[in-house]
Amino acid sequence: MSRSRGAQQVDSLRGFRTPESEPSVPSGLLKAARQSGTLNLTNRNLSEVPTSVYRLNVDTPEEAHRNVSFGASDRWWEQTDLTKLLLASNRLTRLSDDIRLLPALTTLDLHDNQLETLPGALGDLQELQQLRVGHNRLTCLPPEVYSLRNLRSLTLQQNLLDSLPEDLGRLEALTELDVSDNQLTELPSGLGRLSGLQKLHLCRNKLTCLPDSLRKLTNVKLLDCSNNLLSDVPAGVSQMAALEQLYLRHNKLRHLPPLRAPALKELYLGNNQIADVSGERMSGLGALAVLELRDNKIATLPDEVTALGALARLDLTNNDIGVLPAALGLLPELKILLLEGNPLRGIRRDLLTKGTNELLKYLRGRIKEEPDSAGGDVPTAMTLPSQAAVNLHSIKTLKSLVYSDKKAELIPDELFQAAAEHAVTSADLSKNLLSDVPPRLAETRASLMDLNMAFNKLSCCSLVCSLTNLRHLDLRNNQLGDLPSDLNNLSKLHSLVLNCNKFKSFPEVLYDMPSLESVLLGNNQVGDVDPARLLRLVRLSTLDLSNNDLLNVPPQLGLCTTLRCLSLEGNPFRSPRAAIVAKGTDAILEYLRSRIPT
Structure with a gap:
């Protein structure tokens, strides 16, 4: 009897069946992606991209074979082409050439994976506008990437790039380029062909100089060159007419750069070796609202600091300044003045702790009031009680x-x-x-x-x-x-x-x-x-x-x-x-x- 029951439980066709495995991407998610055009597979512990993702718009969906009612929400033949594929924060080591089966992609997010190479098939994604491949192990990009004529944002931060090709200049639609946290020692002159660029991130590399072709980037608003090995800044930067924010922290600069960028509002020069802050170079920074000069070797500030009429924040922390020019008190917009870590003389310590307003009031008081040119009633040192307020x-x-x-x-x-x-x-x-x-x-x-x-x-x-x-x-x-x-x-x-x-x-x-x-x-x-x-x-x-x-x-x-x-x-x-x-x-x-x- 026990043998009889056991025989009844045996599946006689088991050897001919394909073992069923749990899909790594739920069918419901794929179904939703066909309707929305977006598939978010972020942080799903994927070691490879399932074939069903690549063939999302190629194969007939499985539910079409089971469902014969075809209600308004199940018309699979009315599916939307996939335009956004988000694969960030997984364990991907490769991307298949099958990515070309998704030609309508406008956004491809691969950041925070373990990719060492990218397939040349990316060149077939001619609608691509955003390519995010930061936080990987890339040493270069396939040449086909530089043919993506619609690419607007390319983020390559935290990889192993030691150079960029001249072909980078072919990406003329780029508005944002991020190559920070790599091992770049120089930049290609072709960078100057990216005339539409608005944000350029170059921080935390090994750059010793910047190409003069930067002057052609007349639409760049933000340029970040922090944490490099720069000892000078080319004069061409002054021709970047739209530049508003310039980051040069943690370099080897010894002088205030010669900048006359008309739109520059924020300049960050902290942690350099700047000792010379000449008045002549101050005069070209009339629109500046934020100036950071902390952790340098500045001993004196010129009276031409008054040329910075729009300055709202001035950070002079940890320098060698002994005397402050009284002219600082005349800056009409200055709200924050940071002076900690300077050997200041002639200013009481308690005054420094009272904040910017009190310090500026003190500096203004050191400026001698000029006599009234009209020669009329001149205020005297003796004030009537009724005028005391x-x-x-x-x-x-x-x-x-x-x-x-x-x-x-x-x-x-x-x-x-x-x-x-x-x-x-x-x-x-x-x-x-x-x-x-x-x-x-x-x-x-x-x-x-x-x-x-x-x-x-x-x-x-x-x-x-x-x-x-x-x-x-x-x-x-x-x-x-x-x-x-x-x-x-x-x-x-x-x-x-x-x-x-x-x-x-x-x-x-x-x-x-x-x-x-x-x-x-x-x-x-x-x-x-x-x-x-x-x-x-x-x-x-x-x-x-x-x-x-x-x-x-x-x-x-x-x-x-x-x-x-x-x-x-x-x-x-x-x-x-x-x-x-x-x-x-x-x-x-x-x-x-x-x-x-x-």
């Missing part, structure tokens, strides 16, 4: 209304009267007990560009909405929980500081203020932010959301590629992990983009 020197000469740290609940009327007469451009009313913005501040609306109302007791700030020329607004350490909807009248506002208030969400009105470049919301109670609406802020480069109540960080925030500084520390979210947050903005954004569902 009015700093005429500050208002008349520096166009600055200053009434700070007075613990006052009201601002004297004579202060506003003098400010209106002399068209002040900045007002500092911080560290008082103000519960509202003074109404008479509206009298300065035609000229006022910088307003500091920090460290007061403001619960409402509606009156600032009439100050339509404001560029910088500091409202930190108040009692604000919301912002007025009319704040979007401030169409020129670049910088907004809201740290240490009572905001529970990202203020709605800020989503409608595309002029914003910097928003600081640290130390509030913000619980959410809408990344889709944040994308409207096309100039936003700094966003501080540290020490808030964010329980999760939306992956779509990674699409805000204009961000150069994103602060998320001190929030209760679990993802991204603290280790990723500690790596900085670029690592955070890259991680978030990898988590975007398709």
Whole structure:
């Protein structure tokens, strides 16, 4: 009996059947890809790409043989050609020539794998616009890649490239090229043929010089040459008319480069050997907003520093500066001046700890006021008691209304009267007990560009909405929980500081203020932010959301590629992990983009 039952269980055709194996890509995912045109196989531990992926648009899908109803959602013959194939963060060691069976691909993401070579069949993907092969083991690219006439973005960071061919210049549609973290010792002159290039990343290589053909890259906005072996910068860089951001950190530069790039806004020269900062070279940097010269050997700054009229941030940390030129105090836009690690003489240590505003005020005080050419009533050293509240020197000469740290609940009327007469451009009313913005501040609306109302007791700030020329607004350490909807009248506002208030969400009105470049919301109670609406802020480069109540960080925030500084520390979210947050903005954004569902 036992033998009889065993015989009944034997499959007599077992030897003729093909063993069934669990597919490495679920059929449901392939089905969805035929409808959407996108297949995301990121982080699936793949050691090779399944044949079913290559033949996605070639073979008749299996469900077509089983399903005879063919409802509207199952019409396999109406499938969409695959345009995006994402294979990042797997264990791929090779890519088959069958990739040519997907000729409609516009995006191919292979970064973070173990690829040592790429197939020449990539040349058949003539619709390809983005090719991402960073974080692999490539020593070169197949020649066929340089025939991709529609390729716009080529990212090759963190490979083993020691050279680039002249054929690179054939990729004339490129707008972004990233070859950072390789072993390049020189660049081909053909690089200059990439006339549409906007972003060029060359950092962390072994470059000793840059080709003069860079001057032809007149559309490049960002050039990163950090962590190389450069001892000089070719004069041709000055002809890069669109250049806005130039990174030259960690090189061997001894002099301030001769730059006259008219659009240059940010110049990073930290960790070099610069000792000479000549005034002549300063004069060509009139549009500069950020200048980083930290960790160099600078002993003196020239008085021509006043030519940097747009400068907002100057980092001189860890140099050999003994004396600061008083002319620094005349820079109208300077908000951050970093001087730690310098052997400064003649400036009290406690003054340095009080921050940039106090230091600049001290420097301005060292500038002798010239006598009034009209010969009329000249202010004397003897001031009447009734005039004590009015700093005429500050208002008349520096166009600055200053009434700070007075613990006052009201601002004297004579202060506003003098400010209106002399068209002040900045007002500092911080560290008082103000519960509202003074109404008479509206009298300065035609000229006022910088307003500091920090460290007061403001619960409402509606009156600032009439100050339509404001560029910088500091409202930190108040009692604000919301912002007025009319704040979007401030169409020129670049910088907004809201740290240490009572905001529970990202203020709605800020989503409608595309002029914003910097928003600081640290130390509030913000619980959410809408990344889709944040994308409207096309100039936003700094966003501080540290020490808030964010329980999760939306992956779509990674699409805000204009961000150069994103602060998320001190929030209760679990993802991204603290280790990723500690790596900085670029690592955070890259991680978030990898988590975007398709």
